[in-house]
Amino acid sequence: MQLGRLGVWYPVDRLDAAGLRGFVATVEGHGYDALWYPESRGYESFSIAGFMLGASTKLKLGSSIASIYARDAFTAGRGLATLRDMYGDRFILGLGVSHVPMVEGLRGHQYAKPVPAMRAYLDGIDKALGGGSADAPIALAALGPLMLKLSAARTRGALPYNVTPTHTAAAAKALGPDKWLAVEQKVCLETDPAKARALGRKELERYLRLDNYRNNWLRIGFTEAELENGGSDRFIDAMVLWGDAATIQRGLRAHFDAGATHVCLQPVHAEADWAARDRTVAALAGT
Numbered sequence: 538m539q540l541g542r543l544g545v546w547y548p549v550d551r552l553d554a555a556g557l558r559g560f561v562a563t564v565e566g567h568g569y570d571a572l573w574y575p576e577s578r579g580y581e582s583f584s585i586a587g588f589m590l591g592a593s594t595k596l597k598l599g600s601s602i603a604s605i606y607a608r609d610a611f612t613a614g615r616g617l618a619t620l621r622d623m624y625g626d627r628f629i630l631g632l633g634v635s636h637v638p639m640v641e642g643l644r645g646h647q648y649a650k651p652v653p654a655m656r657a658y659l660d661g662i663d664k665a666l667g668g669g670s671a672d673a674p675i676a677l678a679a680l681g682p683l684m685l686k687l688s689a690a691r692t693r694g695a696l697p698y699n700v701t702p703t704h705t706a707a708a709a710k711a712l713g714p715d716k717w718l719a720v721e722q723k724v725c726l727e728t729d730p731a732k733a734r735a736l737g738r739k740e741l742e743r744y745l746r747l748d749n750y751r752n753n754w755l756r757i758g759f760t761e762a763e764l765e766n767g768g769s770d771r772f773i774d775a776m777v778l779w780g781d782a783a784t785i786q787r788g789l790r791a792h793f794d795a796g797a798t799h800v801c802l803q804p805v806h807a808e809a810d811w812a813a814r815d816r817t818v819a820a821l822a823g824t
Contacts, residue, residue, distance in 0.1 A: 610661025709796025
């Protein structure tokens, strides 16, 4: 499988079946290569992938991510094989270790050390696929150097989330030239600074409570003070590209210049403002 230049990332559990069909058609109609979606408290990851694959013809669907605590490795491996067979090799299995509150609080599992846990999970997928999992369309949610190293050694690449071009450059160096580096970037088609930053702070609120992201933000140059009280303007402006389409496109291209092979934009908009979401998808399709 080849992964194209541009994709869209979206929390699809915000949509019912009709809304989801419409959004899939919008993303595919504007020529994006892939649509990425998270593991949520709503739709189950592999089931909703099948629904979206069935609602499209060429669009790739990628989990970003499917939690390794949501299903055992054998099931994940066979799920990947099934979706590839049924839908013409259009499914990408993005895997991640999730976060302590979701793993222990929500699922009732014990959160293990991330890299050993992921390595063992990949071993299980390899058994499920009968070997050769390194060549399958699998990528890891990787922020730190050890998970990036594992991504390079065992999968097709990495799926960094909530990062800057500075992180992208370091990740590209860690992965090497032949791996996928599919970077998520939040975007807000809003030229008013106060409105754009308010929407950004609302979107980032839940992530600011998660240690995995906070630790990475500190690692790439933000301070504890910049992560307090909803995030400083500098932090919000780095996490959410806002402005007119040309301004946002320049920010997206900064990831490519830093070594990203694929950028998936995440529209940030007021709650249930689907028109703003779709305008964003349309305006940035030619990036």
